[in-house]
Amino acid sequence: xxxxxxxxxxxxxxxxxxxxxxxxxxxxxxxxxxxxxxxxxxxxxxxxxxxxxxxxxxxxxxxxxxxxxxxxxxxxxxxxxxxxxxxxxxxxxxxxxxxxxxxxxxxxxxxxxxxxxxxxxxxxxxxxxxxxxxxxxxxxxxxxxxxxxxxxxxxxxxxxxxxxxxxxxxxxxxxxxxxxxxxxxxxxxxxxxxxxxxxxxxxxxxxxxxxxxxxxxxxxxxxxxxxxxxxxxxxxxxxxxxxxxxxxxxxxxxxxxxxxxxxxxxxxxxxxxxxxxxxxxxxxxxxxxxxxxxxxxxxxxxxxxxxxxxxxxxxxxxxxxxxxxxxxxxxxxxxxxxxxxxxxxxxxxxxxxxxxxxxxxxxxxxxxxxxxxxxxxxxxxxxxxxxxxxxxxxxxxxxxxxxxxxxxxxxxxxxxxxxxxxxxxxx
Amino acid sequence: xxxxxxxxxxxxxxxxxxxxxxxxxxxxxxxxxxxxxxxxxxxxxxxxxxxxxxxxxxxxxxxxxxxxxxxxxxxxxxxxxxxxxxxxxxxxxxxxxxxxxxxxxxxxxxxxxxxxxxxxxxxxxxxxxxxxxxxxxxxxxxxxxxxxxxxxxxxxxxxxxxxxxxxxxxxxxxxxxxxxxxxxxxxxxxxxxxxxxxxxxxxxxxxxxxxxxxxxxxxxxxxxxxxxxxxxxxxxxxxxxxxxxxxxxxxxxxxxxxxxxxxxxxxxxxxxxxxxxxxxxxxxxxxxxx
Numbered sequence: 001x002x003x004x005x006x007x008x009x010x011x012x013x014x015x016x017x018x019x020x021x022x023x024x025x026x027x028x029x030x031x032x033x034x035x036x037x038x039x040x041x042x043x044x045x046x047x048x049x050x051x052x053x054x055x056x057x058x059x060x061x062x063x064x065x066x067x068x069x070x071x072x073x074x075x076x077x078x079x080x081x082x083x084x085x086x087x088x089x090x091x092x093x094x095x096x097x098x099x100x101x102x103x104x105x106x107x108x109x110x111x112x113x114x115x116x117x118x119x120x121x122x123x124x125x126x127x128x129x130x131x132x133x134x135x136x137x138x139x140x141x142x143x144x145x146x147x148x149x150x151x152x153x154x155x156x157x158x159x160x161x162x163x164x165x166x167x168x169x170x171x172x173x174x175x176x177x178x179x180x181x182x183x184x185x186x187x188x189x190x191x192x193x194x195x196x197x198x199x200x201x202x203x204x205x206x207x208x209x210x211x212x213x214x215x216x217x218x219x220x221x222x223x224x225x226x227x228x229x230x231x232x233x234x235x236x237x238x239x240x241x242x243x244x245x246x247x248x249x250x251x252x253x254x255x256x257x258x259x260x261x262x263x264x265x266x267x268x269x270x271x272x273x274x275x276x277x278x279x280x281x282x283x284x285x286x287x288x289x290x291x292x293x294x295x296x297x298x299x300x301x302x303x304x305x306x307x308x309x310x311x312x313x314x315x316x317x318x319x320x321x322x323x324x325x326x327x328x329x330x331x332x333x334x335x336x337x338x339x340x341x342x343x344x345x346x347x348x349x350x351x352x353x354x355x356x357x358x359x360x361x362x363x364x365x366x367x368x369x370x371x372x373x374x375x376x377x378x379x380x381x382x383x384x385x386x387x388x389x390x391x392x393x394x395x396x397x398x399x400x401x402x403x404x405x406x407x408x409x410x411x412x413x414x415x416x417x418x419x420x421x422x423x424x425x426x427x
Numbered sequence: 428x429x430x431x432x433x434x435x436x437x438x439x440x441x442x443x444x445x446x447x448x449x450x451x452x453x454x455x456x457x458x459x460x461x462x463x464x465x466x467x468x469x470x471x472x473x474x475x476x477x478x479x480x481x482x483x484x485x486x487x488x489x490x491x492x493x494x495x496x497x498x499x500x501x502x503x504x505x506x507x508x509x510x511x512x513x514x515x516x517x518x519x520x521x522x523x524x525x526x527x528x529x530x531x532x533x534x535x536x537x538x539x540x541x542x543x544x545x546x547x548x549x550x551x552x553x554x555x556x557x558x559x560x561x562x563x564x565x566x567x568x569x570x571x572x573x574x575x576x577x578x579x580x581x582x583x584x585x586x587x588x589x590x591x592x593x594x595x596x597x598x599x600x601x602x603x604x605x606x607x608x609x610x611x612x613x614x615x616x617x618x619x620x621x622x623x624x625x626x627x628x629x630x631x632x633x634x635x636x637x638x639x640x641x642x643x644x645x646x647x648x649x650x651x652x653x654x655x656x657x658x659x660x661x662x663x664x665x666x667x668x669x670x671x672x673x674x675x676x677x678x679x680x681x682x683x684x685x686x687x688x689x690x691x692x693x694x695x696x697x698x699x700x701x702x703x704x705x706x707x708x709x710x711x712x713x714x715x716x717x
Binding site: 021022023026027028029031055056058082083084086 | 569592622632
C-alpha cells in the first residue's frame with residue numbers, strides 16, 4: 001500500500017514514523033488515519049502491517065508519515081494522534097560524555113553507512129559525515145551530530161548511547177530498469193560487460209558535466225597490465241578528480257616512466273629486463289633523493305605516467321602505506337590512522353567511486369563512504385566485490401573483468417559520449 | 428451479590444449534592460441551575476421504574492463537592508469472565524472537576540468484590556459512558572472525553588475486539604449519549620454524532636441499527652437504560668418509543684430534565700454491574716449459587 005511512488009515520497013523532507021494498533025481495520029481507524037495524512041498535504045508509506053487473524057486479534061501498522069515541512073508534519077501528527085497513531089519515538093537520543101580518550105562509552109550507538117538522524121530537543125537532526133562503524137558525537141555548542149571514529153574521541157565528547165532517539169533511512173536501491181541496477185544484484189563474470197562499462201562511462205561523464213567529484217581507487221595491476229595510459233587519458237580528460245592508491249601503484253607507474261618496466265617486465269614487448277627486479281627500488285630511491293613525486297615532476301625527472309598526470313592536471317592523490325611496502329615513496333602516509341583521517345576528509349564531497357584492481361584499498365574506501373555514493377568495483381577476482389558487499393558497502397556494483405580491456409573500453413565510451421554518440425545520459 | 432446472575436444489578440448514586448457547579452460540556456450552564464428537589468424526585472422515579480422492570484438497584488453515597496458522582500455510568504467499565512469474576516476498569520476522568528470521583532468509585536467496587544484495573548494515567552477514559560458492549564465487541568467513543576490509544580489498551584486488557592468510534596458533535600460528548608445497544612444484535616444510535624468511518628463501522632458490526640432523529644437525540648433518546656426488554660428514556664422520544672414497541676421492546680419514559688441540564692439522562696445515572704443485556708460476556712458468566 002502506497003499513497004505515492006517512492007521518489008515523490010522521498011521529496012517530502014519532514015518525516016516521522018507512527019504506529020497504530022488495535023482493531024484498526026474493523027473500525028476503519030487505519031483508513032481514517034491515512035486519509036487524514038493525505039488530506040492535510042502529507043503522504044504515507046506503510047512500512048509494516050500485521051492483520052489480526054481471529055476476531056479478537058488486534059492489528060498493527062507502522063506508518064511512515066511525510067510532509068513538505070516540519071510545520072505541516074506537526075499538524076498532521078497532532079491530528080492523527082487523536083485517533084491513536086503515536087510516533088514510535090518520542091524521546092531524544094541519550095548522550096553520554098566520553099570518559100576515555102579514543103574510546104566510546106559502553107553501549108554506544110554504532111553507525112551504518114545509511115542516512116541517519118538523531119532526535120535532539122524534540123527535533124530530528126540529520127547526522128553529518130555519515131560513515132559506518134563510527135559513533136555519533138553531538139557538538140556541545142552547535143548541537144549538530146556527526147559520525148566520529150573511535151580513535152578520534154576526546155574525553156567529554158557527547159556520544160549517542162543506545163538506539164532510542166536514533167533513526168536510519170535505508171538507502172533505496174535504484175529500481176529503474178537499466179544495466180547498472182541489474183549489476184547490483186550479484187557479482188558474476190558472465191555479465192554483458194559492454195553495457196556495464198557504458199553505464200560507468202555515463203556516470204563519469206555526467207559527474208564531469210555537473211561538476212561532481214569522482215574518485216578512482218586503484219591497484220598496481222593497472223600498471224602491470226599496461227593500462228596505465230588509459231588511466232592517464234581519463235585524468236587528462238578530467239574524469240578523475242581524486243586518486244587513492246598505495247605505494248605499489250605509484251612505484252610501478254614511476255618505474256615504468258623511468259625504466260619502461262613494471263616489476264622488471266618491459267611493457268611494450270613483455271620481455272624481462274636485466275636486473276629488472278631492482279627497477280622499482282631504484283625508482284623509489286630516485287624520488288626519495290629528490291624529496292617528492294611533485295618535485296620530480298617539476299624538475300623534469302618524471303615526465304609521464306599516472307602520477308605525472310595527477311601533478312600536471314592538479315588531481316589530488318593520496319597514497320596509503322602498508323606493512324609490505326618498499327621505500328616507501330615520500331608521499332606515502334605510513335600512519336594508517338592518519339591515512340584514514342585524510343581519506344575521510346577528501347571523500348566528503350565525492351559522489352562517484354570507481355575501484356579498480358585492489359582489495360585492500362577498496363574495502364578501506366568502502367568503509368568510509370556513505371551508502372548513497374555510487375561505487376563500481378572492477379576486479380579480475382570476484383571475491384573483491386563480494387568482500388565489499390559483505391562489509392556493508394552494499395551499494396557496490398561489480399564487474400569481473402581484466403583491467404586493461406575495461407579501461408580501454410571505458411576511454412572509448414567516454415570519447416563516444418564526448419562526440420555526442422552515447423545517447424541520453426541517465427540521471 | 429449472590430443473585431447477580433438472575434437479577435439485573437444497577438449502581439446509582441442519589442443526587443444529594445448534585446448541581447451545575449462547573450461547565451465541562453455544552454449542556455452545562457451555571458446560570459441555568461438544576462433544582463435539587465426536582466432532581467431528587469426525578470432520580471427516585473427512575474430508580475422506581477428500574478426496580479419495577481426487575482432490576483436490583485445498589486446505591487453509593489453522594490459526596491459533597493462531587494456533583495457529577497450521580498452519573499455512575501462514568502465510574503468504570505464492568506467486565507466479567509466465564510469464571511464469574513468481575514472486573515471494574517476505573518475511569519481516568521479528563522476534567523479535573525471529576526477526577527475526585529475515582530477514589531469513591533474505587534472504594535465502592537473494592538467493597539463489593541470487584542477486581543480493579545486502570546488504564547495508564549496518560550489515557551483519558553470515562554468508563555461505560557464511552558465503552559459499550561454490543562455482542563462480543565466493545566464500542567468505544569473517543570476524541571472528546573476518552574482517548575483512542577487508551578481504547579487500544581483496553582482491547583488488549585480484556586482480549587476483546589474494540590471498535591473506536593470518533594464522536595464529532597460536542598453535544599454528544601460520550602458514546603452513551605448517541606449509541607445504546609439493546610441486545611447483542613440491536614442498538615439505537617444518532618447518526619449525526621459520528622463521522623462516515625464510524626457510521627460504516629457501526630453498520631458493519633451491528634446487524635440491527637435504529638436511527639434516532641435529531642429532536643429526540645436532544646432529549647437523550649440514546650441515553651437509555653435497558654433492563655431485560657424494557658428500555659427507559661427521558662420524556663419526549665415518542666418516535667423512538669413507537670419503533671421500540673414495534674420491535675417487541677417495552678419502552679418507558681420518565682422526566683429527567685434536571686439531569687439534562689448537566690448533559691446526562693437515564694443511562695448516565697446508572698451503571699450496570701452484571702453486564703448489559705447487549706453484552707455477550709454476560710451470558711458466559713456462570714449461574715450464581717444461591
